[in-house]
Amino acid sequence: MSARVAVVCFPGSNCEHDVAAALRSLGAEAEIVWHTRSELDGFNAVIVPGGFAHGDYIRPGAIAQFSPVMGPVASAAAKGYPVLGICNGFQVLVETGLLPGALMRNDGLRFLCETVTCEVVSTASVLTSGSTPGETLELPINHYEGNYTCDAETLAQLVERGQIVLRYSDNPNGSTGSVAGVRNEVGNVVGLMPHPERAMEALLGSSDGRGLLAAFVDAATKLAPTHFEAA
Amino acid sequence: MKFSVHVEVRGLPGIADPEGRTIERALPALGFSGVSSVRVGKVIAFDLEAADEGAARVAAEEMCARLLSNPVIQRAEVSIHSS
Numbered sequence: 001m002s003a004r005v006a007v008v009c010f011p012g013s014n015c016e017h018d019v020a021a022a023l024r025s026l027g028a029e030a031e032i033v034w035h036t037r038s039e040l041d042g043f044n045a046v047i048v049p050g051g052f053a054h055g056d057y058i059r060p061g062a063i064a065q066f067s068p069v070m071g072p073v074a075s076a077a078a079k080g081y082p083v084l085g086i087c088n089g090f091q092v093l094v095e096t097g098l099l100p101g102a103l104m105r106n107d108g109l110r111f112l113c114e115t116v117t118c119e120v121v122s123t124a125s126v127l128t129s130g131s132t133p134g135e136t137l138e139l140p141i142n143h144y145e146g147n148y149t150c151d152a153e154t155l156a157q158l159v160e161r162g163q164i165v166l167r168y169s170d171n172p173n174g175s176t177g178s179v180a181g182v183r184n185e186v187g188n189v190v191g192l193m194p195h196p197e198r199a200m201e202a203l204l205g206s207s208d209g210r211g212l213l214a215a216f217v218d219a220a221t222k223l224a225p226t227h228f229e230a231a
Numbered sequence: 232m233k234f235s236v237h238v239e240v241r242g243l244p245g246i247a248d249p250e251g252r253t254i255e256r257a258l259p260a261l262g263f264s265g266v267s268s269v270r271v272g273k274v275i276a277f278d279l280e281a282a283d284e285g286a287a288r289v290a291a292e293e294m295c296a297r298l299l300s301n302p303v304i305q306r307a308e309v310s311i312h313s314s
Contacts, residue, residue: 059301066298095301102303104242109249149246149304174247 003028003220006043008073008089010035010053010064015086015197019049022197022209028217035067039229045082045220046073046228048089050142050195060088060103060145061095070096071230078231082126082219083189087143090181090191099182099191100158101150107174111144115205117169118180118194122162125183127190130215136169137208139194146193148175148182161185166192188219234287235314236279240300240307241272275299278314287311 005023009016009032020030033040035053040046053064064070070092077083077098085093093099106112118139120131131137150158155177158164166181173193181192196209242248251269258266281287288311295307 058298062298062301094303102301104247104304105249107247107249109253147247174249 001044001221001224003045003217004043004225005030005045005047005217005220006033006040007031008033008035008046008048008069010051010067012053012055013049013051013088015050015195018195019047019086019197022200022213023047023217025200026210026214026217028220033069035064035069038068038071039227040069040072040076041227042225043076043228044223044225045216046076046084048073048083048085048092049197050087050089053088053092056088056145059095061091061093064092065096072228074098075228075231077184077189079226079228080186080188081223081226081228082216084127084216085191086195086197087146087193090193091145093189093191098189099184100154100163101148101176101179101182103145103193104147104149105145106143106147106172112146112172113140113142114172115140116172116194118166119169121164121167122183124162125165125187125190126216126219127181127183127192127212128165128215129219130211137166137212138199138206139196139208140198140205141172141194143173143193146175147173148177148179148193150176158182165190166194232281232283233314234279234281234284235312236277236287236291237310237312238275238291238295238299238307239272239310240275240295240305241270243304243306246304284311284313
């Protein structure tokens with residue numbers, strides 16, 4: 001089966017074309033879908049890309065959680081289909097409650113735009129199933145509110161259940177537990193602040209995002225494309 | 232009745248507040264001493280039509296839980312005045 005990925009676009013999203021291009025370079029089909037869609041048909045994976053959905057008003061992701069498209073996105077997550085949130089997409093998934101925790105302003109109050117080293121922690125996710133635990137990846141970050149925050153009890157649970165997918169080698173933003181990416185309990189929903197879609201070509205700085213998105217596409221190909229709508 | 236609602240959203244105790252910390256460091260540089268525990272929040276004010284003050288409070292608190300604040304990291308305080 002081939003991968004058909006819905007790339008969700010809100011007013012203010014700005015990474016949807018990069019994500020679609022990255023997916024196509026891996027042989028997947030990618031369709032950019034507008035946030036007012038209340039049904040998604042014929043897809044076997046969803047990516048919520050980066051940007052500033054709804055202008056980040058109130059909090060990043062706070063208004064996006066009520067966009068009609070989040071109904072089918074939550075349905076895809078519940079049915080075990082691969083769902084990935086990158087940067088602002090990660091913020092949308094935590095606000096929606098599909099992933100634990102919250103993302104706050106960076107410690108140091110600086111917008112960070114740099115390439116950082118991340119370490120793969122759990123490989124039991126649709127994003128890291130092709131990686132090795134402890135493997136390091138060079139990935140770009142580009143955010144002001146990427147400081148992953150959760151209480152001590154949640155952090156202990158994340159560690160115990162292996163829900164931390166990626167960790168910063170040198171914490172750039174104050175994230176609790178140096179968390180750069182987390183997964184849900186099942187492993188089909190992943191959110192991360194770094195941008196794998198911007199690390200696809202060594203010529204452009206790094207190709208370390210390629211393996212991550214290739215694993216995601218591979219997970220999608222194992223499931224039949226289907227119809228998603230709000231439960 | 233029409234009520235004027237004032238919602239103050241602040242970080243939960245124990246959650247890092249880098250903006251508050253920066254202000255706290257800046258004030259002594261301007262000669263203001265003795266300032267501590269600076270916390271920065273956000274105020275959201277609106278008018279609300281409701282049967283009575285209790286109903287207005289219930290509605291405002293639900294708005295806080297679902298949209299105006301993120302309970303994972305923030306606490307919202309609602310005050311209500313008849314306008």
